[in-house]
Amino acid sequence: MGNADYEQLLRGASLRVTRPRVAVLGAVSDNAHADTETILGAVRERLPDVSHQAVYDSLAALSAAGIVRRIQPSGSVARYETRVGDNHHHVVCRSCGNIADVDCAVGHTPCLTASDDNGFVVDEAEVIYWGTCPQCQAAQRSK
Amino acid sequence: MGNADYEQLLRGASLRVTRPRVAVLGAVSDNAHADTETILGAVRERLPDVSHQAVYDSLAALSAAGIVRRIQPSGSVARYETRVGDNHHHVVCRSCGNIADVDCAVGHTPCLTASDDNGFVVDEAEVIYWGTCPQCQAAQRSK
DNA sequence: CCCGTTTCTTGACTCATTCAAGATTTCGCG
């Protein structure tokens, strides 16, 4: 995806097109599940003088517009990804914190209907699988 | 549940029985989904001079032992509950952050098998439903 | 090209959580 595409995305969401936002979009696209610090670094490769505040603002704006998704498993800092709207979920490694994408097994919107929703109007279901990634499995076995 | 029961729980998990731990267990039992600050307050009603550090340590020990569960939805501080091992999930209100329990609709361990696990060994699936609680629905309508 | 609004920069600040060192407590064992 080129910057022109990112601009399209932004305009499509009625967001102003600014250098930091385009750079943030690119950084998030290239670094799936990256934490804020990693994204900040990646953004500065494209645009050396951005402030961290601009990155936070951009991420918040993009999240609100639904262009990026913010994920934050317990005990982890915020992470972001661009793959939105396709109902996929995440596996998180308990030892190293790595995150991988998982397409949900059951149909297309599984678990979206709770048995008793306590009167809540539910608009999204988020699934996080906890486990151990291949690398950490190997590391544990060889211990 | 009385303190004797909490002691049983602790001993059963091979944990030392200390005043702070018993107080923390009681506080978490009485305050489902409470954040750390609330728990700290509740603990001090039972045991006025505990340090916040002891509460953190106890919560960590109890979590590790599987007696309490730590939940931390995005944008929220850590919260704890004692209802463990029954595969229930949570609805979180986007406006006020309230959390309610939800028993999962589909069978007993839905979504536990991802379609492609990327080599991860998954041991737990956590589901978070995002929506709006009844109070906030009312508040929004009357705006 | 201009102007009002949004967004960015700079820098200070919050506050949940963690770290460290030394004092206490717990509990198995005699």
Place this chain on the structure above:
DNA sequence: CGCGAAATCTTGAATGAGTCAAGAAACGGG
């Protein structure tokens, strides 16, 4: 019941992701 090693707690300071605020700059409709 009392000892001693190990775990746990107290105190107090430090960390660091994220937020807040005020003024400067950039965006884009007209």
